[in-house]
Amino acid sequence: MPRRTIPDRAVEFLREWSVPRQMAGQDHRREAAESAMARHGRPRTEKADSVGTSICPYCAVGCAQLIYAKDRQPIAVEGDPSSPINQGTLCPKGAATMGLMTSPMRLDRVLHRAPHATEWREVSLDWAMDRIAHLTKQTRDESFVGDAPDGTRLNHTMAIGSLGGATLDNEENYLIKKLFTAGLGMVFVENQARV
Template sequence: MTERRRPRRSLTRKSAGALADWSVPRQLRGAPDKTKAAESAMSRGLRPRLEQADKVGTSICPYCAVGCAQLIYAKDGKPIHVEGDPRSPINQGTLCPKGAATFGLMLSPQRLDHCLHRAPGAGEWRRVTLDWAMDRIAHLAKRTRDEGYVARLPDGTRLNHTLSIGSLGGATLDNEENYLIKKLFSGGLGMVFLENQARV
């Protein structure tokens, strides 16, 4: 019988302890120090989440072309928190849900930090170097462009264009990057189909 009663006594003690630590009864009794009246054992042990940061850097949100400024808090060279920069006239310290997820994007174990290649007809991806991937992309882009390149019409009208390759830009590209893309792809490679994800 006594063994069965022990858990009840322990539960009663825990309940009494939780009630004694609960701030509402102290506030209702009219404790003289309102700050102390609202404290609990748990809140007294809480520390500011950014207290551990030994460095704060600035960045721009990578998700769209708005360009919201961010503060990156780091400890020992690793990010521990990301928030909006209140000094920015664009976002004034706020971030949309995508921007607020930047921290998860940076540290997600599922984020790829290397290049993968799957050969035509292959079922498996293989890891390749960035140099190899860039050379491969340049080679295929040049080959595809050359295969469909039209320098002149039969009547001699100069065209210098290709319909066999196109570009779909992302919303994270700013005006300057889009300007250079237009000059390179349209003027340099003769691409006709240029579009941007921000308009689609």
């Protein structure tokens, strides 16, 4: 490629600069606004091999989102223009959803801190599930009260608590309530509704 002279580059620059064209009377909302960058720019969602509908994970306004993915990894998250709630818009938190999904601080392994330990250690999901199930059963069995001394039925354990739910799916809340309350007899079951 021949070396471009300074005048060549100046001409190219002026041709690419949209202001002179607009000053010359071209419509600033049409071709006059175009530049090489705009001409060659591609939509960031173009590489997606799938798109799915989602709901913003932050507040309860319930903005609809479109998640664009490639190889089952997110490449962009945008407001869903068809939603009557957000009509394609997102707030600073909602617009950060992509950053949330791909945050370098996302946890991807199960960590365990033994009593009195000063650091985490990595454990397998299966080991953790097994240990949690055993601890749950042990604590429940040690603390379960069938009847009060006066014979009133209690059927509960006060030794295990659960916090959370307001950031989770309805279906997840349902299973939490069903297993913890109806199954295990836990009474200390709460979420952020009072926070």
